[in-house]
Amino acid sequence: DDGESEVFARAALALKYDDPDKPAPITESQILMPRRLDDRRPDLWSVFNRTQENLTKGGLHxxxxxxxxxxxxxxxxxxxxIRLNRALWLLADGMRALKA
Incomplete structure (x- = not known):
């Protein structure tokens, strides 16, 4: 659901922008925005893919x-x-384990 997606995105932002003195330049909703219409699904796999793509490709204002x-x-x-992708995978796996 949307609340879980926001928590996932917030944790992903903390992984990439881990400096506590400087806030992240983008918001959770920005990294959850799909780049393609087919990526709008609310399931964990789609949220993981959108987050991964937006954090690794950059270009967000x-x-x-x-x-x-x-x-x-x-x-x-x-x-x-590798560090970011491994951390995102562990985060997604933890979310999946909580839901199971």
């Missing part, structure tokens, strides 16, 4: 801590990509 507009960058480093 937001505001920096100083108020300036900025666009999120894609994850380009292999180690950063």
């Amino acid at each position: 937001g505001r920096a801590a100083n108020g300036r507009r900025q666009s999120t960058r894609p994850v380009q480093g292999i180690d950063q990509n």
